[in-house]
Amino acid sequence: KQEVTQIPAALSVPEGENLVLNCSFTDSAIYNLQWFRQDPGKGLTSLLLIQSSQREQTSGRLNASLDKSSGRSTLYIAASQPGDSATYLCAVQNNNDMRFGAGTRLTVKP
Amino acid sequence: KAGVTQTPRYLIKTRGQQVTLSCSPISGHRSVSWYQQTPGQGLQFLFEYFSETQRNKGNFPGRFSGRQFSNSRSEMNVSTLELGDSALYLCASSLGAGGANEQFFGPGTRLTVL
Numbered sequence: 001k002q003e004v005t006q007i008p009a010a011l012s013v014p015e016g017e018n019l020v021l022n023c024s025f026t027d028s029a030i031y032n033l034q035w036f037r038q039d040p041g042k043g044l045t046s047l048l049l050i051q052s053s054q055r056e057q058t059s060g061r062l063n064a065s066l067d068k069s070s071g072r073s074t075l076y077i078a079a080s081q082p083g084d085s086a087t088y089l090c091a092v093q094n095n096n097d098m099r100f101g102a103g104t105r106l107t108v109k110p
Numbered sequence: 111k112a113g114v115t116q117t118p119r120y121l122i123k124t125r126g127q128q129v130t131l132s133c134s135p136i137s138g139h140r141s142v143s144w145y146q147q148t149p150g151q152g153l154q155f156l157f158e159y160f161s162e163t164q165r166n167k168g169n170f171p172g173r174f175s176g177r178q179f180s181n182s183r184s185e186m187n188v189s190t191l192e193l194g195d196s197a198l199y200l201c202a203s204s205l206g207a208g209g210a211n212e213q214f215f216g217p218g219t220r221l222t223v224l
Contacts, residue, residue, distance in 0.1 A: 037206045043116075043200055044215040051210070089153070095208050096166045098143070100153035 002027045003052050003091055006101035013080055013105050019038070021075040021104045023090035028068045035064050036089045044089065048075070080108045111138065114203050120207035122222045125221035132192040135203030137196050141165075142184040143213060144176060147198040149211045156199075159184050188221075198224045 005028045011012040011017055023033070032051045036044040048057045050073070056065040063076040073090060087103040114135045123129050135142050144156040155168040159178035176186045182203075188195055198218045206212035 031208070032212070034212070036215070041198070041220070043217040044202075046212065046214060049212045074150075091153075093213075097157070097158070097168060098145075099212065102152050104220040 002030075002092060002094065002099045004090060004099050004101040006088075006090060006104050009102065009106060010105040010107075012107040012109065014038075015082060015109075016017050017080050017082060018076070018078050019080055019106070021077070021088050021106070023073040023075070023091075023101055025071045025092045026071075027092075027094070028030050028071055030068065030092045030094055033064075033066055033073050034091045034098075035062075035073075035095070036088045036091065038065050038089060039089075047088075077106075080106075082108045114201060114214055116199075116201055116216040116219050119217065120151060120220045120222075121162045122224065123191050124224050125191055125193060126154075127191050128187065129191060129221060131186045131188075131199055131201075133143075133184045133186070133201035133203075135184070135198060135201075136214055139184050139203035139205055139214075141204045141207045141211065142178060142182065143202045144186050145183070145202070147218070148194075148196070153200070156186070157166075158207065165207050173175060191223045193223050196221060 004096045034049045035047045050066040061078040089103045091100045128156045141160045143158040158166045160180045173189045198209045200218045202213040202215045
């Protein structure tokens with residue numbers, strides 16, 4: 001059974017810092033891995049999707065990497081801003097369903 | 111292009127009642143998946159529908175059911191509501207079925223069971 005773990009559970013940083021969020025999964029037989037952002041009480045906003053054949057994806061200040069063999073992914077956020085404050089979720093997808101980590105709650109202080 | 115829409119956005123019910131939630135996928139998307147999010151269990155997969163057929167089902171009791179219509183819109187029904195069913199219910203749509211397709215999420219329906 002696929003287990004997805006995110007570390008740390010919460011992170012507080014001053015504005016302008018670069019930071020890394022971690023995601024690990026137990027079964028490497030995945031189709032893709034997605035990083036989402038969730039604001040309190042809201043739905044999920046897709047940030048980056050990495051197909052299983054890819055190593056990384058970039059969008060603006062965000063960069064996500066995938067190492068399928070070791071079951072790890074990282075989300076790198078450059079020059080963090082207060083507007084980046086949210087919960088970040090990673091999810092791995094196989095053919096049958098999508099499994100989510102518990103998320104990392106990020107607070108960026110002005 | 112309009113995103114995934116869910117109605118209603120908020121709902122309050124009492125124990126024992128039943129509830130129906132609706133999800134309209136992005137135009138052209140044929141797959142709809144449903145998820146339950148609670149503080150204790152996080153996000154859990156409920157089921158996936160593709161071309162009006164349930165393709166996969168998560169580990170939830172039979173009180174949770176769904177269906178998909180020919181226009182790809184989907185409904186989820188929960189019967190005999192329990193306090194523990196209070197959650198944010200999210201639906202996601204994708205072009206096709208299966209793991210290779212990116213999923214796009216709606217804003218969710220917040221269900222409170224009293």
